[in-house]
Amino acid sequence: MSSPEMSSTVKVQINTKLCQGHGRCYDLAPGLFGDDDEGYGQVLGDGSVPPAAERDARLAVLNCPEHAVELLGEG
Amino acid sequence: MAVDDRFTQDSRESSDDELQGVRSEIITGPVADWATDFSHLEPEWSADPYPIQDVLRQRCPIAHTGRFGGAWLPTRYEDVAAIAYDTERFSSRSIILSNFRPPRALAPVGGSPPISSDPPFHHDARKLLLPAFTKNAVARQEPATRAFCHSLVDSFAGQDVVDAAYDYAQHIPMRVIANMLGFPPEDGPQFREFVEDLLEGINLPPDDRIERVSRLFDYLLAQVHDHLDKPRDDLTTYLINAELYGRKLDPSHVVGTMALLLIAGIDTTWSAIGASLWHLAKTPGDRERLVADPGLLPTATEEFLRAYAPVTMARLVKEDMHWHGVDMRADDWILLSFPAANRDPAQFDRAGEVVIDRQVNRHAAFGLGIHRCVGSHLARMELRVALEVWLERIPAFTLADPGAVTWSAGQIRGPRTLPLRIG
Numbered sequence: 001m002s003s004p005e006m007s008s009t010v011k012v013q014i015n016t017k018l019c020q021g022h023g024r025c026y027d028l029a030p031g032l033f034g035d036d037d038e039g040y041g042q043v044l045g046d047g048s049v050p051p052a053a054e055r056d057a058r059l060a061v062l063n064c065p066e067h068a069v070e071l072l073g074e075g
Numbered sequence: 076m077a078v079d080d081r082f083t084q085d086s087r088e089s090s091d092d093e094l095q096g097v098r099s100e101i102i103t104g105p106v107a108d109w110a111t112d113f114s115h116l117e118p119e120w121s122a123d124p125y126p127i128q129d130v131l132r133q134r135c136p137i138a139h140t141g142r143f144g145g146a147w148l149p150t151r152y153e154d155v156a157a158i159a160y161d162t163e164r165f166s167s168r169s170i171i172l173s174n175f176r177p178p179r180a181l182a183p184v185g186g187s188p189p190i191s192s193d194p195p196f197h198h199d200a201r202k203l204l205l206p207a208f209t210k211n212a213v214a215r216q217e218p219a220t221r222a223f224c225h226s227l228v229d230s231f232a233g234q235d236v237v238d239a240a241y242d243y244a245q246h247i248p249m250r251v252i253a254n255m256l257g258f259p260p261e262d263g264p265q266f267r268e269f270v271e272d273l274l275e276g277i278n279l280p281p282d283d284r285i286e287r288v289s290r291l292f293d294y295l296l297a298q299v300h301d302h303l304d305k306p307r308d309d310l311t312t313y314l315i316n317a318e319l320y321g322r323k324l325d326p327s328h329v330v331g332t333m334a335l336l337l338i339a340g341i342d343t344t345w346s347a348i349g350a351s352l353w354h355l356a357k358t359p360g361d362r363e364r365l366v367a368d369p370g371l372l373p374t375a376t377e378e379f380l381r382a383y384a385p386v387t388m389a390r391l392v393k394e395d396m397h398w399h400g401v402d403m404r405a406d407d408w409i410l411l412s413f414p415a416a417n418r419d420p421a422q423f424d425r426a427g428e429v430v431i432d433r434q435v436n437r438h439a440a441f442g443l444g445i446h447r448c449v450g451s452h453l454a455r456m457e458l459r460v461a462l463e464v465w466l467e468r469i470p471a472f473t474l475a476d477p478g479a480v481t482w483s484a485g486q487i488r489g490p491r492t493l494p495l496r497i498g
Contacts, residue, residue: 020443020444020445020447021205021447022447022451023210023451023452026210027210027373034213035209035210037205037206037209038202038205038209039208039209039210039452041207055397058437059434062434062435062437063377063435063436063437064437065437065438065441065443065447066438066443066444074486
């Protein structure tokens with residue numbers, strides 16, 4: 001389905017203006033997100049989503065109460 | 076080193092202006108029409124607010140009451156979210172709806188910063204607290220919380236029926252927050268009184284209200300003095316030493332924040348634990364599924380938080396305005412019902428059902444926007460551990476007497492009497 005070239009284009013991103021530190025992203029997708037010293041979400045690394053983590057990434061997007069988590073480069 | 080004399084005078088007496096607010100007539104009794112006369116303090120609401128909210132969402136969807144000097148109750152997710160995000164037009168200077176409106180001069184700090192604060196002060200007061208309440212910081216409380224939950228279950232030995240609200244749920248957040256603030260663990264029963272005085276005594280005569288609130292602040296001042304004498308590694312000493320804008324906090328800020336952490340940390344989580352156990356006691360399918368598959372518990376707790384969100388906040392309208400179809404006046408209250416938002420069918424599929432494996436759950440149990448519950452990571456840890464230990468130790472339980480279950484009145488809703496048959 002997803003060639004390495006295609007999957008490497010999918011990335012997660014946090015809109016820091018919207019993030020309020022609910023922590024749903026780092027609860028649901030701890031391989032993709034962490035938190036800073038104040039509990040705000042942070043993207044780990046450059047945000048690239050390995051194919052095996054795409055479901056986690058989608059859960060993080062769909063469960064953020066502030067709509068702060070975005071998935072880029074899909075489809 | 077200079078002696079810290081901020082707490083030698085009672086800060087409540089230092090500014091008479093702060094006692095000037097607006098009192099409204101206390102109106103109690105049965106509600107004539109929920110769309111025009113609602114009251115979240117009446118027994119019908121405490122017993123089961125969801126059908127009332129569902130009807131209002133269809134009919135209004137923003138209900139009004141002349142009680143409390145005038146208040147509005149939005150019931151759609153969209154309206155609740157819009158108000159939570161709009162700190163320009165809605166003030167947080169009092170977040171408990173009552174018959175007393177504090178003076179506008181109390182903003183932007185409010186009586187219990189940062190929950191009662193408006194921007195820009197809010198951001199700085201909140202920043203002081205955030206590091207102590209991150210997921211990693213609260214994880215340090217988990218082993219002691221788990222051990223304490225086990226000790227509570229141990230105490231049930233020999234009993235066939237226990238009160239899961241009184242004998243279990245209430246004690247867990249009391250113990251955890253007492254530990255974090257550095258208060259004596261045996262003071263738990265007093266904390267319960269403080270919570271009831273502040274959050275449930277809304278319609279008491281003003282003098283009674285003042286006396287009850289004074290008891291809390293006397294207690295907190297005694298704790299401050301104890302910590303001044305014997306500083307230690309806890310939140311009370313942290314707040315005493317904390318600085319904002321280059322100087323130590325005002326004494327009213329220190330004590331107001333302590334009050335917030337104590338009160339907001341207790342009955343909210345107590346309610347969430349109790350409501351979850353109530354649901355599982357009356358829903359054997361969900362209970363058996365979680366016993367068989369504890370890995371589902373984090374997902375299920377989010378659903379319990381959505382469906383039984385314990386916390387409703389309040390706001391005050393800043394200026395007269397026409398807003399989403401209604402005419403709001405300056406100083407009208409808003410009852411900001413996250414529970415109603417969480418059951419809006421426009422936002423959630425099967426909104427009225429409890430679906431313990433719900434994968435997409437953008438609920439607002441901890442609020443939305445800048446006032447997101449600062450203790451949400453702590454609450455989630457306590458709720459998860461409390462349910463894990465209970466289900467591990469007591470996998471089979473039922474409601475001993477459904478008619479005996481009672482619920483708290485007011486803005487924080489959860490079971491206060493919950494007899495469960497465990498033997």
